[in-house]
Amino acid sequence: MSVTRLTPAEFQAQQQAEPGVLLDVRTPSEFEGGYLEGATNYDFLGGVFNDAYPAFDKNATYYLYCASGNRSGKAAQQMLDAGFAKVYNVGGFQELAGAGLPVV
Numbered sequence: 477m478s479v480t481r482l483t484p485a486e487f488q489a490q491q492q493a494e495p496g497v498l499l500d501v502r503t504p505s506e507f508e509g510g511y512l513e514g515a516t517n518y519d520f521l522g523g524v525f526n527d528a529y530p531a532f533d534k535n536a537t538y539y540l541y542c543a544s545g546n547r548s549g550k551a552a553q554q555m556l557d558a559g560f561a562k563v564y565n566v567g568g569f570q571e572l573a574g575a576g577l578p579v580v
Contacts, residue, residue, distance in 0.1 A: 545571075
């Protein structure tokens with residue numbers, strides 16, 4: 477099974493229909509520079525994500541993003557491979573922020 481990549485508009489519509497957990501897998505310094513409202517930071521490169529995701533609820537819906545969509549795609553694939561059913565890569569922060577999603 478491969479990861480579904482959503483455009484910002486698709487993400488907004490999907491999140492309205494199916495609220496879920498928003499995961500920012502960028503580094504803490506990237507996260508501190510701004511993030512999507514409601515996101516929790518789990519650094520993929522630093523290993524925080526790898527340590528944390530096995531304890532997540534496999535029945536929940538997850539939306540992951542990073543700076544470009546590369547790290548979030550890899551993290552989402554790991555989750556799918558581990559038995560998570562509803563995991564979406566929603567791409568890069570700048571693209572999402574530029575589409576008008578609420579940013580902190």
